[in-house]
Amino acid sequence: MELAPTKLEYYHDTWKLQSNSTLLSFSKGSDGRIALVLGSTIFHPQGGGQPADTGTITGSDFKFTVQDVRSKDGIVYHYGVFEGSTGRDFEAEIGEGREVLLFVDGPRRQLNSRLHSAGHLLDVCMQNVGLGHLEPGKGYHFPDGPFVEYKGTIPQNELQRKQNELELEASTLISTGGRVLVSVLPYEEAAELCGGCLPDYIPKGSTPRVVKLGNNRGCPCGGTHVSDISDIISLKVSQIRTKKGMTKVFYSVGS
Structure with a gap:
């Protein structure tokens, strides 16, 4: 059976942590883990520098622990194990097309969303402290050493001063707060929110998903985010490295 793209419910509601869906x-796999494909999901797959959600998927007579989530060609795969599955043929027992309930691990989603949003906040801070000439690159928003990367360098004698300025600017924005808006928009509207243009990898005529922190310009993003800038709680810039035409800003968020 050819599978249709998975409907991404978290795209429209980051904080929908319980939902129902259909097992398709x-x-x-060779590692013993089973991959479930559903008609829709609230689980965020690993990607965009953000780790996957974890949680459970349950049916009337089973419980499936979601350990990892990945997306390929628009289809989301939920990897994990059935509770108490040793020696049981679940493939024969469960069947496809049945309704299931989804439960996302809330504290993990909250931490991942704070780390991801903090990366976007640093992009804003870079603009505000006079580093807007550096072109944003990739981001790594995992708990073990998150960073954002930019094309371009900062003079070595300015690194400490810029680090202090970034941290102060982030602290000011977090204490002030501001709604974080996430919208799926027509291409032209998305471009306008993002400063007049979108990256080349976004096809013209598509409907990009844009995240906008407070009154700052938006950027295209498929991840999960906090509801308000103040929900980041605190942000510490631990180090800035600049080398071979690239600058990395390492950071952490408080609890």
Whole structure:
């Protein structure tokens, strides 16, 4: 059976942590884990520098622990194990097309969203402290050493001063707060919110998803985010490295 793209419910509601869906297919990998494919999901797959959600998927007679989530060609795969599955043929027992309930681990989603939003906040701070000439690159928003990367360098004798300015600017923005808006928009509207243009990898005529922190310009993003800038709580810039035409800003968020 050819599978349709998975409907991404978190795209429209980051804080929908419980939902129902339909089991479309499942398969068993060489590592023993089973991959479930659903008609829709609230689980965020690993990607965009953000780790995957974890949680559970349950049916009337089973519980499936979601350990990892990945997306390929628009289809989301939920990897994990059935509770108490040793020696049981779940493939024969469960069947496809049945309704299931989804439960996302809330504290993990909250931490991942804060780390991801903090990366976007640093982009804003870079503009505000006079580093807007550096072109944003990739970001790594995992708990073990998150960073954002930019094309371009900062003179070595300015690194400490810029680090202090970034941290102060982030602290000011967090204490002031501001709504974080996430919208799926027509291409032209998305471009306008993002300063007049979008990256080349976004096809013209598409409907990009844009995140906008407070009154600052938006940027295209498929991740999960906080509801208000103040929900980041605190941000510490631990280090800035600049080398070979690239600058990395390492950071952490408080609890």
